[in-house]
Amino acid sequence: MKQITRDTKETKIKASLEIYGNGEGKISTKIGFFDHMLEAFTKHSLMDLDIVCEGDKHIDGHHSVEDCGIVIGSLLREEIYPIKSIERFGSGAVVMDEACVECDIDICNRAFLVFDMDNYGDFKGKVGDFDIELTEEFFRALAMNAGFCMHIYLKRGKNLHHIIEAIFKSFALALRRALSHNQRIGIPSTKGSL
Known part of the structure; x- marks a missing residue:
């Protein structure tokens, strides 16, 4: 199990990860909906993730989510890395009621992100205390630091809670594969x- 601590003027984060775990975790970012999404990721990726983030929430959630x-990542x-004896490519589509999102991953040590929510339109606003536009910021930071090429795109959907949850779950499924x-x-x- 790998552990890391990140301590800046904006956030203090302590985390550990076991990629071949049991889908268990202890998540505390002080952003309720984001915690829920990380719990969904943990469950469906079958990774064990513990993460505690103390961020400058008096400003907003941006630094916490991105960090x-x-x-x-x-x-x-x-x-x-170094990669050996894994499939390398993974794909997963997840439906949440009316929403369907697909995530495709290449674990290639060449970071790139395509985040396409064009089927929704203006991908902004809030779900609970979570700024919707931070979804893309989170996945960009993760892809760049993990060295993943990822394409995440909305096939259809109207409910933002369903869409974002399908994003995190499709990522978990694609990564597990x-x-x-x-x-x-x-x-x-x-x-x-x-």
């Missing part, structure tokens, strides 16, 4: 390293 993405990088062991693959690249 949690940095920390989780950094933990994933430490746990995964990409990290599936496959001894026959060896290093999953024609380059011989990732």
Whole structure:
């Protein structure tokens, strides 16, 4: 299990991650809906994640959410690379009532994010105490620090709670599949390293 501490003027975060866990976690960011999303990620990825974030919530949730993405991405990088004997590519579509979101991942050590919510329109506002636009900030920080190429896109949906929950769950499912062991693959690249 990898552990990391991030201490800045904006946030203090302590976290640990076991990528082949049981889907258990202790989550406390002081942003209720975000905690709920990280719990959904933990459950459906089957990873064990403990994370405590003390952030400058008197400003807003931006630093807390983005820095949690940095920390989780950094933990994933430490746990995964160098890559060997995993599927590498993963895809998952999740439906939440009227909403459907797909996430596609390449664990390639080349960071890139496509975050396409065009089917919704203006992806702004709040769900509970969570600023919706921070969803993209979280996944950008995670992808850049983990070295993942990720495409997350909304196929359909109207309810923002359902859409965001489907985003986190589809990411969890795609990541779990990409990290599936496959001894026959060896290093999953024609380059011989990732």
